[in-house]
Amino acid sequence: DGGITQSPKYLFRKEGQNVTLSCEQNLNHDAMYWYRQDPGQGLRLIYYSQIVNDFQKGDIAEGYSVSREKKESFPLTVTSAQKNPTAFYLCASSTFYTSAHRGEQYFGPGTRLTVT
Amino acid sequence: QKEVEQNSGPLSVPEGAIASLNCTYSDRVSQSFFWYRQYSGKSPELIMSIYSNGDKEDGRFTAQLNKASQYVSLLIRDSQPSDSATYLCAVNRDTDKLIFGTGTRLQVFP
Numbered sequence: 001d002g003g004i005t006q007s008p009k010y011l012f013r014k015e016g017q018n019v020t021l022s023c024e025q026n027l028n029h030d031a032m033y034w035y036r037q038d039p040g041q042g043l044r045l046i047y048y049s050q051i052v053n054d055f056q057k058g059d060i061a062e063g064y065s066v067s068r069e070k071k072e073s074f075p076l077t078v079t080s081a082q083k084n085p086t087a088f089y090l091c092a093s094s095t096f097y098t099s100a101h102r103g104e105q106y107f108g109p110g111t112r113l114t115v116t
Numbered sequence: 117q118k119e120v121e122q123n124s125g126p127l128s129v130p131e132g133a134i135a136s137l138n139c140t141y142s143d144r145v146s147q148s149f150f151w152y153r154q155y156s157g158k159s160p161e162l163i164m165s166i167y168s169n170g171d172k173e174d175g176r177f178t179a180q181l182n183k184a185s186q187y188v189s190l191l192i193r194d195s196q197p198s199d200s201a202t203y204l205c206a207v208n209r210d211t212d213k214l215i216f217g218t219g220t221r222l223q224v225f226p
Contacts, residue, residue: 031212040124042204042218043160050212058213090159102148102167103208107159 003027004108006091011113013085021076021111023091032074033092033105036060043090049074050096078113085115117142120207122217129224135192137220139205142186148208149181149188154219155201164190195224 004025013019023032031050035043045058049068063082068074074093078085089112092105121140129135137151148167152160166172166179166188178191188207192199202219209215 040218043216045213048213097208097212102165103212103214104148104150104162104165105206105214106162107152110159 004091004093004106006089006108006111008111009109011111013113013115015115016080017115018080019078019085019113019115021078021089021091021113023074023076023108024072025074025091025093025108026072027093027095027106028071029093029106030071030096031094032068033094034058034064034066034074034076035090035092037088037090037110046076078115085113088112118217119143119209119215120205120217122203122205122220124218125221126223127220129195129222131195131197131224131226133195133224135195135199135222135224137190137192137203137205137222138187139189139217140187141205141207141215143207143209144183144186146183146186146207146209149179150206150208150214151177151179151188151190152204152206152216153201154204160204192222195222197224197226200224 007022033048034046047066049055065077091108094105151164154160164179166181176193180189204219205217206214
């Protein structure tokens with residue numbers, strides 16, 4: 001079964017600790033994305049990567065870091081510098097933009113992070 | 117002005133009715149448009165994509181695009197309680213990113 005997996009589903013951390021969220025895909029997609037969703041709000045882009053060993057900041061990158069060492073994997077680290085880390089974190093992937101595929105993204109199940 | 121705007125709702129419709137969800141976008145160069153359905157506590161699921169002016173039908177769903185007026189809509193025919201969810205509009209402005217609206221919450225009551 002092709003898809004995107006995120007782990008864990010729920011994550012609890014104490015303030016001041018770094019935490020890494022996992023995202024893996026077996027869709028052979030080139031691009032991967034991290035979003036944050038807060039209650040009643042839309043999706044905000046944190047980081048994205050179009051190819052291995054390269055990534056770009058999104059709209060709210062401060063306090064987050066990523067790596068893309070393998071095509072299948074795009075882990076997100078929430079650092080202690082992130083002021084309000086409690087949120088629902090979503091990973092997505094997409095194939096390269098073509099006439100047939102024009103940027104549609106497919107999402108993993110998400111990780112709900114609570115920091116106290 | 118937000119890049120992608122949606123009425124937050126809730127939009128309440130009776131079972132069996134047509135639900136009409138609207139989305140406007142600000143950037144005229146936008147090329148691709150998507151509708152995602154998100155159930156409470158779950159991740160978004162792609163349900164429709166549309167690239168050209170006009171209508172695109174898939175089962176009970178119809179997406180409508182009007183680039184001149186910069187709006188895209190989603191019609192859900194024969195609405196069911198299981199359609200109750202938040203519907204996110206997304207617009208692909210550049211080739212590598214989507215811009216999402218904040219979503220419209222749809223409630224279908226029996």
